Amino acid sequence: MLTILGAGSATPSLRMHPTAQLLTVGSDYMLIDCGEGTQLRLIEQKIRPGRLRYIFISHLHGDHYFGLAPLLSTLNLSGRTEDLYLFGPRGLDEVLTTIFRVSDSRLGYNLHFQAVDPAAPTLLLDHPQVTVESVPLQHRIDCSGYLFREKPRKPHLLRERLPADVPVHYLKQLKEGHDIIDETGLVLYAAADYTVPANPPRSYAFCSDTRFIADLPQQLRGVSLLYHEATFLDDNAARADEVYHSTARQAATIAAEAGVGQLLIGHFSSRYKQFDPFLDEARSVFPETYLAEEGETFVI
Template sequence: MDFELRILGSSSATPSANRHHTAQVLTIGNHYHLIDCGEGTQMQLMLYKIKHQRICNIYISHLHGDHYFGLASLLSTMHLQGRQTPLYLFGPPGLSEILSLQFRYSGTNLGFDLIFRELDTTVHEIIFENKEITVHTLPMQHRVPCCGFLFREKPKPRPLIKEKLPAFLAPHQLVSLKSGEDIYDAWGKLLVANKDVTLEPRARRSYAYCSDTRYNPELIPYLRHVDLLYHEATFTHDMHERAHYTFHSTARQAAELAVAAQVRHLLLGHFSVRYKDLSPLLLEAQEVFSRTDLATEGSIFCVREDADQPNEPALD
């Protein structure tokens, strides 16, 4: 099953000639999850040949324009192109009111169900789940209500070793073995030990998106051992006082958080337009945490499923 992140935008506040506002698409299996939707997102979707009608969920971290100004136009395009599939939208208080006002005065009546969940950005809680994943909020420290998102695969079944399975096992007993249970007879006698006929399940993959925020060590327990961590890095550390004042982070602080949480791979984004060359931000972070990359437009990051390989993301 695919677990792939595509970066659509990496600029903070204002766009530049080659950097767009924040937006990402996380593909998990057959589901597309759009994370933030800055201005120009639908143009980026077209550029990278991502079919917006396949997006099932949209997550908006906060109501600064560089993270949601592209949302109304994207929803309108979905409507004009005949979307009928329901769309789930998650966002902070006020987002529903903003969209309602825009659609009211433009005379737009969406031809599909838009199912909105208003988020409490101050807590870590589950907001979505299906058969494959759960999604939790991550409280951010920003100037307006803001949260990040943690995507985790659910526990996977234990693979059966077919040549070791006794012939007498019923289908429901095979299901029990996949769940990690032993098999007993009616009198409580052990018939089949799970460890003898199954393998360890494949690793559960995870992605954490930390949107605009000050350096916040309170996130560490939630981010522990995450495979792929995106963290904003608006400034280099020589501007840490400005970062703190504007409720943002530096590249070094993002790397320090990655070290403390023992994540496997760090992505930097949300760069100030003052940095024409992003290498100072990358080098600053890599001095602290070597497995760091820039989350720039068009980049693809994959988390491998193969349990025989190190479970580290690979940049395509």
């Protein structure tokens, strides 16, 4: 599940908060960007920050990470001892080190930082349920998106078809997709008869601040859900390119060419007071487009 905590752009607004999203993977929370006030947004959504295990920061513009140091401090004040894993651009570790040094703050948990290469897709995390890969983007400073791919799940076992006295180790073998064969080579239970394939693996791609990248769909091919920034409408395409941002139409073009399942758009410029035009513009190219509305949860 993906929960939108903030979908605004750099200029503060009473209507929208800076970028932050929460991806739930099993029992783990993965935070993607951490704009100012993110911990308050977590509280509003009744999300326990203590379940955070991984944080991914796209770049060092303040609206994408100014909420990070306060969040880390609050986790410390709450008595956290579990390790926390942070991925982001080079220099993020220096920023945090300086903040904690001058404030004489010491974390009571291990914070593991891994710098992300902004130039090449890189496998960052091999989690039991997902892999996380970086997505090189083009912004005014080094910026990376993130691609989360679910690992293939095991087949579902149809226990009701099996006799009640089937040994437990047989069940495990069948769930792994292996036939049960006796010492003579006779198939006692065929995995195909007692299992059904699991649902196809799901995937989510987060593309933060970036101008239009023509070859980006190659890396995003077939993802279930894509978030792509759409700071401007297409009548401001020249301005978008100048400041390394995208339009709603450009985001939809990426989604269409990548053949994704659904598209979320956000990071709208504060100059706009209505967001339906973004949706209309994007849907004219890619119908399965939705607004990344704050507080909404999307099932992937």
